[in-house]
Amino acid sequence: MRLRRRDFLKTAAAVGATALTTGPRLNALAAAPITASSGESKGRWVATTCQGCTTWCPLEVFVQDGRAVKVRGNRHSKQNDGVCCPRGHLGLAQVYDPDRVKVPLKRTNPVKGRGVDPKFVPITWDVALDTIADRMMDLRRNGEAHKYLLMRGRYTYNRDVIYDAMTKIFGSPNNISHSAICAEAEKFGPYYTEGLWDYRDYDMDKCKYLLVWGCDPVSSNRMVPSAIKRLSGIVKRGTLAVVDPKSQTSALKAQEWLPIKPGEDGALAGAIAHEILVNGKWNREFVGEFVDRKNLFVPGKVVDEAAFAEVHTSGLVKWWNLELKDRTAKWASKRTGLDAGQIKRVAKGLGEAAPNVAVWLGPGACMQVRGGYASMAIHALNGLLGAVDNEGGTLDKAHIPVLKMPKLDAYLDDVAKVKHKKIDQRGTKEFPALAKGKPGGGVVTNNAARGMLDADPYDIKMAIGYMNNFTFSCTGAQRWEEAMTKLPFYVHLTTNASEMTMFADIVLPCAMTTFEKWGWVKGKQNRYAYASLLQPVIDPVFDVRTEETEIPWLIAEKLAERGFTNLLDFYRNEYKDSDTGASAKDAKDFARVVTKYYLSPIWTTEKGKGGDLVGDWDEMVARGMWNSDPYPYKKRWGKFKTETSKFEFYSATLKKALTAHAGKHKTTVDDVLETCKYTARGQLAFIPHYEEPFRSGDPKEFPLVFVDHKSRLNREGRSANTTWFQEFKKVDPGDVSWDDVLKINPLDAKKYGIGDGDMVRVTSTTGSFELKVRLWEGVRPGVVTKCYGQGHWAYGAVAATEFGKIPRGINNNEIMPAEYDRLSGSTARNGGFTGIKLEKI
Amino acid sequence: MTQYGMIIDLDKCVGCGACALGCKTENNTGDRAGGQTFNWADFMVTEEGRFPRATTTTLPVLCNHCSNAKCVEACPVEPKAMFKTADGITMHNDERCIGCQSCQEACPYSVLDISEGGAQYSVISFNEDGIGNFSRFESKTAVIAGGTSTGEELTRLTDAKPAHRTEYRHPDYDNVRRPDVTEKCIFCAHRVAEGKLPRCVVVCPAEARVFGDLSDANSEAARLLKANKSFRLNEKAGTQPNVHYIGSFVTRKNG
Numbered sequence A: 001m002r003l004r005r006r007d008f009l010k011t012a013a014a015v016g017a018t019a020l021t022t023g024p025r026l027n028a029l030a031a032a033p034i035t036a037s038s039g040e041s042k043g044r045w046v047a048t049t050c051q052g053c054t055t056w057c058p059l060e061v062f063v064q065d066g067r068a069v070k071v072r073g074n075r076h077s078k079q080n081d082g083v084c085c086p087r088g089h090l091g092l093a094q095v096y097d098p099d100r101v102k103v104p105l106k107r108t109n110p111v112k113g114r115g116v117d118p119k120f121v122p123i124t125w126d127v128a129l130d131t132i133a134d135r136m137m138d139l140r141r142n143g144e145a146h147k148y149l150l151m152r153g154r155y156t157y158n159r160d161v162i163y164d165a166m167t168k169i170f171g172s173p174n175n176i177s178h179s180a181i182c183a184e185a186e187k188f189g190p191y192y193t194e195g196l197w198d199y200r201d202y203d204m205d206k207c208k209y210l211l212v213w214g215c216d217p218v219s220s221n222r223m224v225p226s227a228i229k230r231l232s233g234i235v236k237r238g239t240l241a242v243v244d245p246k247s248q249t250s251a252l253k254a255q256e257w258l259p260i261k262p263g264e265d266g267a268l269a270g271a272i273a274h275e276i277l278v279n280g281k282w283n284r285e286f287v288g289e290f291v292d293r294k295n296l297f298v299p300g301k302v303v304d305e306a307a308f309a310e311v312h313t314s315g316l317v318k319w320w321n322l323e324l325k326d327r328t329a330k331w332a333s334k335r336t337g338l339d340a341g342q343i344k345r346v347a348k349g350l351g352e353a354a355p356n357v358a359v360w361l362g363p364g365a366c367m368q369v370r371g372g373y374a375s376m377a378i379h380a381l382n383g384l385l386g387a388v389d390n391e392g393g394t395l396d397k398a399h400i401p402v403l404k405m406p407k408l409d410a411y412l413d414d415v416a417k418v419k420h421k422k423i424d425q426r427g428t429k430e431f432p433a434l435a436k437g438k439p440g441g442g443v444v445t446n447n448a449a450r451g452m453l454d455a456d457p458y459d460i461k462m463a464i465g466y467m468n469n470f471t472f473s474c475t476g477a478q479r480w481e482e483a484m485t486k487l488p489f490y491v492h493l494t495t496n497a498s499e500m501t502m503f504a505d506i507v508l509p510c511a512m513t514t515f516e517k518w519g520w521v522k523g524k525q526n527r528y529a530y531a532s533l534l535q536p537v538i539d540p541v542f543d544v545r546t547e548e549t550e551i552p553w554l555i556a557e558k559l560a561e562r563g564f565t566n567l568l569d570f571y572r573n574e575y576k577d578s579d580t581g582a583s584a585k586d587a588k589d590f591a592r593v594v595t596k597y598y599l600s601p602i603w604t605t606e607k608g609k610g611g612d613l614v615g616d617w618d619e620m621v622a623r624g625m626w627n628s629d630p631y632p633y634k635k636r637w638g639k640f641k642t643e644t645s646k647f648e649f650y651s652a653t654l655k656k657a658l659t660a661h662a663g664k665h666k667t668t669v670d671d672v673l674e675t676c677k678y679t680a681r682g683q684l685a686f687i688p689h690y691e692e693p694f695r696s697g698d699p700k701e702f703p704l705v706f707v708d709h710k711s712r713l714n715r716e717g718r719s720a721n722t723t724w725f726q727e728f729k730k731v732d733p734g735d736v737s738w739d740d741v742l743k744i745n746p747l748d749a750k751k752y753g754i755g756d757g758d759m760v761r762v763t764s765t766t767g768s769f770e771l772k773v774r775l776w777e778g779v780r781p782g783v784v785t786k787c788y789g790q791g792h793w794a795y796g797a798v799a800a801t802e803f804g805k806i807p808r809g810i811n812n813n814e815i816m817p818a819e820y821d822r823l824s825g826s827t828a829r830n831g832g833f834t835g836i837k838l839e840k841i
Numbered sequence B: 001m002t003q004y005g006m007i008i009d010l011d012k013c014v015g016c017g018a019c020a021l022g023c024k025t026e027n028n029t030g031d032r033a034g035g036q037t038f039n040w041a042d043f044m045v046t047e048e049g050r051f052p053r054a055t056t057t058t059l060p061v062l063c064n065h066c067s068n069a070k071c072v073e074a075c076p077v078e079p080k081a082m083f084k085t086a087d088g089i090t091m092h093n094d095e096r097c098i099g100c101q102s103c104q105e106a107c108p109y110s111v112l113d114i115s116e117g118g119a120q121y122s123v124i125s126f127n128e129d130g131i132g133n134f135s136r137f138e139s140k141t142a143v144i145a146g147g148t149s150t151g152e153e154l155t156r157l158t159d160a161k162p163a164h165r166t167e168y169r170h171p172d173y174d175n176v177r178r179p180d181v182t183e184k185c186i187f188c189a190h191r192v193a194e195g196k197l198p199r200c201v202v203v204c205p206a207e208a209r210v211f212g213d214l215s216d217a218n219s220e221a222a223r224l225l226k227a228n229k230s231f232r233l234n235e236k237a238g239t240q241p242n243v244h245y246i247g248s249f250v251t252r253k254n255g
Ligand code: SF4
Pocket: A050, A051, A052, A053, A054, A055, A056, A057, A084, A085, A086, A087, A088, A223, A224, A225
């Protein structure tokens, strides 16, 4: 036990010590007499935007003496009503992280690899930029401009400047975004049913039955503060049901928790649809009715397509005949491990509350091998229930009046005009990546590592990465370590020395989002779309630059010095101050000018149209954001952006895309599906349907299923270096502060003779890892779960046990192999596709 | 007589942590060190039941500002360093505090050392000289020598410790406490004095926390208390807490 001061103060205390004469004087009060008035010292609230997650909340930061001291939601925000989630506050610990990179660095150790000290030495900005520009010019001279790779991580919409313009004008096709490592399967279902390649907005204020599927909206998934505020209202007014193999907060708040077996989501969705149809609970106004009004949806019975007259949907009877007719609750119960009665109850509840219901499709339901079809099946329920674009349902976003990137064409020289394939192998037979209906239209982020390792389609000679950390954030992270080891020249634009930084040849210290940089984002929540800007709320603490604007400008200047002026010309000529018409004076000014350019319609050409009236740029900066008018219900009814303009239960849109992809490779759709690891053949390929879950690892050898989940304190893998993240880790149900635990049901623990707090060896197809076990009743037996976010072996002194060497815990992305939902290009992640085995150590 | 108190509606609370972080950024509390949490607002996590009926409750906790405050009773200093204000706040005067930790020992919601005995939180922490609750901002070691910053450098550059220190004034307590005194939630009296609500209340995204005068039947806090079944922590200790909980963190009755 610690020696307490009380013990030696006891005597003094007993006689009634008087502190005023014995104690040291209080520092502040020494200067100010005890009569000093109470209250906050001078400061002002400055508007900006949070990027702790992709909700992208409009924020305000309180600034005192040039320091950021506290955070709140933006008062003008109709999305968060002036309140942010816990992550908003955590940002302060990131901007004031003592482990931030403070100057440009150069690697002096040519040997690369995990655990190898790069022997970084400080260099000037000028030397760093010269080195980068020389390398780039060499590539152009040697006809290898396409061997330049730009990897994007967290961005604002000023991204065009570095991501599109710089890469394309320089002459490379390789601008690779991070999008597919956490999202695209979630967009796949909505796109191939209702033509929306985006996240949905959920009208929680009016919702009477919310079915949350594979996420915890009060922790993550793009409308966090808004969901936190509204969740209890739904529980009071109606029903909340949650599908998730583990009990996170929404599942505790819900009236119904459906602890499904991982990957069986398509079975449950099919059964709910089956129940809705058999019981005649579909929404007539949206879907239509049988011609003679008699419900012919009888289990097991084929229905004549002509018997049903659809209104805003297409292919209902095909869907029934091909897939749903046999998807009974009993059948689904076997697959999902759920009670058939509960499945029926949920279907009935949804049907009765329709159309003011929403099925909230989260990543756990579809970021899975074959997850694209689960994504369709789950989202199709919204169509069946008439919830799409309806009160209390799932919505698109209202128009946001901003500019597009200026046209590049005039700045593309002969080098830049040559067409080359992309390093992520998108569009190959194995990777259809059918974003927005286009074969190879989407990114396959995680597969770029394979492209680099196999030099297929060619070798990458130089890469710049900004605010990305693929050696940590991509599944099969080990492959990225190899790819980065092999890469001859890497420039990392970052705030901290992250895992990926440890492979860099040049490190450029970057401004912290929210607090130190210009930028802007778009978003939507509660029917209100918005544009919100980021601005330098404080002068940067260190000698940093903004990665999306200042750094490309500085590189463009260096390239111009070396005779290649196109990039700088583009930046100078095309981005002009929208009030004065002047080009940017320098890199710093450019960051502001670009932001102003994109947002200019808000207070110029479209002033007051469709949303808030913003007088001028100064007002925009002061209020920080623009809200749209509320999104009109039923806006897209009759004009969905699908092949049929309808909500498609039989996706003519997917048929077209898949057929085009097969055609490109001179083969059949069936062959494509087989190559891409799907089980469907024939017409099934075009409808939402059940696919058996894919598991990595033979179940005999790897009997347990590993499920990754998100932390409510995780700022996109970047907050683990803050003490506050570690201290309050316990707010993630089942987790332990300052630790990284594998959560396992006590029944399973018993089988393996494991006790709470024991160390175990976890083995998956990627390797073996040692972890601490936490017995937790909140997870389904047979499933083992761990929160993403710990396991950093770099980043800083708090995140890692020993910086550069020993991780704190294990990164989930090392346990999970690189696998994909190939139709969407998505990395398989939290759907639970990794088989593991456990051994007590 | 005014009696400030807080109602936490567990129907609304999702256990997100914003209140605890809002408090840390308002009151510049340090990091866990030497058996002290320095979390004026914190959580108590309870797990019950078996799968699929298992539940996890994340209960937000803070100083209960008890009407019968054991910490005040135990404070040996004259006039007391831990005392009740006229409006019912359990206040701590940093200047009079002799750091004997009697309050911390007497408070049924506090422990002297969080690393022993399994307590989940402690309302009162002791800011022993050199305990290291700001060591993050004092460290002289860089993870990359010459390349990354250090705590010491950051403190120098921002001229504040912690760097995000919120400056405010109050006659009884400083916005960063001096060494060798105890510290705890003071209901943000410096804000209340200006007509503002406590920070944890305004940052709660669920609007789960209601602060007000419990003796005023018209206050929302009093109204909520009257209209709902409520409970307080450790009633049997006889402390008469003024932090009340209504509603239930868990809705689900079955799997
Ligand atoms: S982390 Fe996400 S939800 Fe939380 S405040 Fe930031 S943007 Fe909003």
